[in-house]
Amino acid sequence: MAQFAFAIIAACLLGSGFQAVSSRNLVHSVLWLAISLVATAALYAFLDASFLAAIQIILYTGGVITLMLFGVMLTEQGTDTGITNASHRRIPAAVGALATFGLMATALWQGAPRGDAAGEFVTAKQIGLSFLTTHLLAFEALSILLLAAMLGAIVVARRKDP
Amino acid sequence: MIGLPAVLLVSAALFALGVYGVLSRKNAIGLLVAVELMANAVNINLVAFSNHWGGVAGQVFALFTIALTVAEVAVGLAIIILLYRAHKAVEVDEAAEMSG
């Protein structure tokens, strides 16, 4: 039963991912990305990471996709948001992708530990505590980074006064 | 239930798809989409390992990565808007002024 569920999630994930990178319509591409992000969230839930799944949906699917759609709309050229993949690069790109997959699969297959999962269910409380104790420094740094990113984005994209 | 290798294979496949997109997309936002896929794959990897070994570290790391990626997308889109203003197009081929 679990394998069946996993298979469906995986299929959705990979299928939507493929469409995201090869769709001719930019908006479609972004929307296919949204679906793959949701599938990822499902996968997280499957792997006993429910808090993360929730965060994934809120931040990624909610925030990132919205941003991207804004970007698409703001940089629209005419009414057609059609894009294609660079024709002179498709074959080499495919080769590169396959090579990457091959390498990583080999590495992961050889190195990955077999055996049963620990199966521990991680709660939000645990994650919160970890943020504020073990990983406090990283947490604070991250907040500074977000501030910097925010300011940076505003500065970069503002209109200069004439 | 599901062995670790299977999940890892899925994430590897997703990563490979992201690589294909990065290498073949001309549009800047398309490029960004592909990068998102790759980041996603990394996150899946982290969570899978965290699930296998137990403990919370992997997921915390994944959270960090999510936050970082969000920041990166924000700044990246700001740059793409600048690019659009300068060239009225967002193909990455357009901004080739710094050629040797």
Add this chain to the structure above:
Amino acid sequence: MDKLLLAEAIVLSPLAAAVVLLVIAPLRRNHAISASVTILATTVSLVSALLLALDFTGNPDLAPVQQQWPWLPAGGHIMATVGVYVDAISAPMLVVVSLVALCVQVYSVGYLGHEPSNDRGRYFAYHALFAFSMLGLVIAPNLLQLFLCWELVGLASYLLIGYYWTKPSAGRAALKAFWVTKFADMGLMLGLMVLYVKTGGFDWTVTPASTLQTIDHEWIAGLLLMAVVGKSAQFPLHVWLPDAMEGPTPVSALLHAATMVAAGVYLIVRSYPIFEGAPTVLTIMAWLGGGTALYAATVAVFQDDIKKVLAFSTCSQLGYMVAALGSGTLVAGYFHLTTHAFFKALLFLGAGSVIHAVHSNNLHDMGGLMRKMKPTAAMFIIGSLALAGFPMLSGFFSKDLILEELLHAGHIVPLACCVLAAGLTAFYMTRVVMMAFFGEPSQASDHAHESPAVMLAPMALLAVLSLVAGLLMGDFVALKDGYAGFHITALGMTVSAIGIAAIGAGIWRFGPSRRATPLGGPATIFAGLVAKAPVDQTFELFYRRVLDRVSAAAGWFDRYVMDGLVNLAGYAVLVAAAKLRKLQTGNVGDYVYAIVGGLIVLTAFGVFGGN
């Protein structure tokens, strides 16, 4: 008086004078101070040398006064030393050098009287430098210090020949002297190297029991001989000596008659143990010396410049000395060196006196000076007679000894050359005397006046020595061969007769009829051709044709091959850079491509590669 202190004083006092004068410019610019310092230093040297030499008179085997200080360390032991070494060989030479130097320096005070006083100090500073170098050469305990002082003497010669630096001919002459002698000095350097390699030191005391073989003796002696040919103006490297007459006449007297050119002869004397074991080289020396003596004497007959006559005469007399040393004994050559120093210096100083009076070097501008310049004339005649070997004068004893030794050693052809040269010597000196002091006075001689006492006094001293040195020197130059005293021999009588006949011929030829050039007779025509032998032109031809081409080839190689390689490297970098620059397309897609490509490669390396 501590002997070692005396020995050190000989060489250190002129050094002190030279350093003081060369460094402290205000002292140098005051010519009175400059002259006084130098003359004082030379006097100190002379007195010290005399005191030491008196000890060695009569006992040549007395232990030498010596001291050496380590100088060049090499590989744990001392490679070379400097110091002082006064023994029966160096003592007489020290006296001769300092005596003639003192006479010349005093004479110079009067000779340079009309020069701007700002510059004269420089002259005396150079004299001090020369005195130090020459004395250091004579007093050297090993051949390396001798070589060092040899080069310094060459430097002093360059500075003094080119003293009138506003005259381009003087500068050229100075350079020529320096180059020719420097070329010859290669021989000395190479000889010293071979000596060092074979014996591990620069000492000349190579006994027959030492490790040197005859072939080594030959090589070292031959190389040393090359340096002597240059420094002592033997054929064919004699070409610098006539040109060196551009310098002031006192300089010609000191350097190019009495001392510096004698340094070559002294070198052979000093390192005679090396030469003794090299019979081939000795024979070469005899022939070379005899040949040069005859050649130079022939050329001297045809010179119109009084100083050039004396220059070629010096060349010829040096040939005598070299030939004498080539006959296997020391005394003859060394004896002649000392007597020649006296009378040749006297002759040059006398010539300077005459030149000073008529303001010209040319014999045709002189004449009838006997009337106005009696003391100079008398002393000049004494000098000429001594040079010609007039019986009982100093030159007679030394020249006679040389001829005896040549006969004894069996070098007949060199002997014949020397005898012929003796006749020619008498002839050309008589010519000079007749043309300068007798006959019709020329335009310039009417205004001539005798030289001041400061110039005449040194000449008088040298004249006295030219008269009596032959009688005294026997004991003074007491070397291990010993001087058996004077004997009347058939050869001696023959040569004296030839000499007197030549003098008579000269008086008849250049007397009242006052014809300057000898003419007629195949012998004189042949002699005239020899005199014009283009030695200088041959050197120039060699220089232009061969040396210039070799230099041009070397220059081409340096420019196009050596520099070319370096430039090629630079060019290659530029080309590579131009090609590599194409990678920077400016296209983001390409860059992404590169990043991913690199990533794949790294991953592959990580997965399949090394540990």
